[in-house]
Amino acid sequence: MSIKHSKFRKTMAVLAGVLISAGARAQVPPSHPPVALSGASATQQEAKMAANAATKFTHFRVGSKNVKSIFVDGALVWVGTSGGLVRYDTRDDSYKLFDGKSGLLSNGVFYVGRINGRLTVGTYGGGLSFLDERSGKWNNYNIPEGLGDAFVYDVVAAKNGDVWIATWSGVNRVIGGAFDDRSKWHLYTVENTKGGLPNDWVYGLAEGRNGVIWLATEGGMARFAKGRWDNWNHSRGLGAPYEKVKDSIEFKNDPGRASSHHAKQKEEMGLSNVDVAFNPNYVIALEIDRNGDVWAGTWGGGLSRYDGKRWVSYTTSDGLPGNHIFMLHLGVDGKLWIGTNSGLVTWQNEKFSKPLTVADGLFANNVFAMASSAADDLWVGSYGGVAHLRLGK
Numbered sequence: 001m002s003i004k005h006s007k008f009r010k011t012m013a014v015l016a017g018v019l020i021s022a023g024a025r026a027q028v029p030p031s032h033p034p035v036a037l038s039g040a041s042a043t044q045q046e047a048k049m050a051a052n053a054a055t056k057f058t059h060f061r062v063g064s065k066n067v068k069s070i071f072v073d074g075a076l077v078w079v080g081t082s083g084g085l086v087r088y089d090t091r092d093d094s095y096k097l098f099d100g101k102s103g104l105l106s107n108g109v110f111y112v113g114r115i116n117g118r119l120t121v122g123t124y125g126g127g128l129s130f131l132d133e134r135s136g137k138w139n140n141y142n143i144p145e146g147l148g149d150a151f152v153y154d155v156v157a158a159k160n161g162d163v164w165i166a167t168w169s170g171v172n173r174v175i176g177g178a179f180d181d182r183s184k185w186h187l188y189t190v191e192n193t194k195g196g197l198p199n200d201w202v203y204g205l206a207e208g209r210n211g212v213i214w215l216a217t218e219g220g221m222a223r224f225a226k227g228r229w230d231n232w233n234h235s236r237g238l239g240a241p242y243e244k245v246k247d248s249i250e251f252k253n254d255p256g257r258a259s260s261h262h263a264k265q266k267e268e269m270g271l272s273n274v275d276v277a278f279n280p281n282y283v284i285a286l287e288i289d290r291n292g293d294v295w296a297g298t299w300g301g302g303l304s305r306y307d308g309k310r311w312v313s314y315t316t317s318d319g320l321p322g323n324h325i326f327m328l329h330l331g332v333d334g335k336l337w338i339g340t341n342s343g344l345v346t347w348q349n350e351k352f353s354k355p356l357t358v359a360d361g362l363f364a365n366n367v368f369a370m371a372s373s374a375a376d377d378l379w380v381g382s383y384g385g386v387a388h389l390r391l392g393k
Helices: 001-023 242-249 259-266
Strands: 047-048 057-072 075-083 084-089 095-100 109-115 119-121 129-130 137-141 152-157 163-167 171-175 185-188 204-205 213-217 218-225 228-232 279-288 294-298 301-306 311-314 324-330 338-340 343-346 370-372 377-390
Touching: 057 084, 075 109, 075 377, 084 109, 119 152, 163 204, 171 204, 213 279, 218 279, 259 279, 259 301, 279 324, 294 324, 338 370
Parallel strands: 057 109, 057 370, 109 152, 152 204, 204 279
Antiparallel strands: 047 095, 057 075, 057 377, 075 084, 084 095, 109 119, 119 129, 129 137, 152 163, 163 171, 171 185, 204 213, 213 218, 218 228, 279 294, 294 301, 301 311, 324 338, 338 343, 370 377
C-alpha cells in the first residue's frame, strides 16, 4: 500500500468515526416493517425479503456498512455499500449480493451506474468493474489497464463518447470509451496539467453545456473545456467563509489532526488555527441543474453555486439543515436534492424546502447517496441502510 493510500485510510477512518457517532445520536425513526440486509446477508449471497408496499417508507438495513451509491435501473435498485453491491428487485423483493466472492476486486463500492449500457462499479481499492449480467462475471480494469488509481469514486460518459473516471491519483479520460485499447487511456494530474487540475484526489464528475467537464476535487472545483483547464477554490469564491459557519459546524474531529495531507491543505488556506471539520476546498458532491448552473457540496463550507460568472454559497443561515454536503442529486422533475449531515432538502424556485429527517422516514440524518424515480420514489442511503420513501403514495 502506498503512503498516500495509508494516509487516506487513516483519514477515512477518522471521518467514519465522526459520521457513525453522529448517526448514533440521531433520533429513532417511527415504527415500520424493516427489511433486513444484515445478519443473513453477511453469509447468504441471495435471499428474498418481505417489504410492505402499503407503508410510505421502508428501511433496508445493511448492518455496519456505509451506503455510498444508489442506482435505480428500471425495476432494479443497485445499492453500493462498503460491504459489496446489492441488487434489489422491487418486483418480488429479492436481492443478490455481489462482493469479492463473486468476482469484485474490492467490497467497497463508491459508484454504481450504467456506462455505455454496461452495469459499472467503481470501487475503493479494486478499480473499475463491469458486470456481464448474463454470466454474472466481472470484467475488471485496474492500474495495469491504464487506470490512474485503484480507488474509483465517480464515472461519467460524455456525449462525445469519452468516459471520464475520477480516481485518487488524477482523472482518467478514455477516448471513445475504448477500454480495451491502452492507447485510448489518458490520465490528467496536477503535474501534467500544470496545476489546471487543482488536486489529484478527484471525487465527482459532471458534464455541462457544450461538452464541458466539471470535476470536484479535494483542492476545489475544476473545469475542462476545449483542452483548457480552469479551477476555483475558496480564495476564488468557493464555500462560505469560516466566520459565517463556525457556530454551526457539527463535526469537531478535525481530519487535519490525523492526516498530514489535510493538515497541509488547511495550512495552504491559512486555516491552521481552525480545529474543526471545515475545509471549503474539499468538494465531494457535484451536480449541474437544468439551467446549467454548477453546484458543489463542501466539507463544512455549505453549498456553492456557479452561474457562469461567480460563486454564491448557501449555509444553514439560508435554510440548509447542515453545512457538510455529502450528496447532490438532480431528480427527474428537475429538483435539486441536497444530502447533508442533518437531513435531506430540495432546492427549487430559489429556496430550500423543509428538511426530511428520520422523523420523515430517513434511515439516518446523514445522507450519503440517493436515487429517484418518475413515480416520486426516493431511495436514500446513509450509514447502516437505505430508506425507500414513497412520496407519491
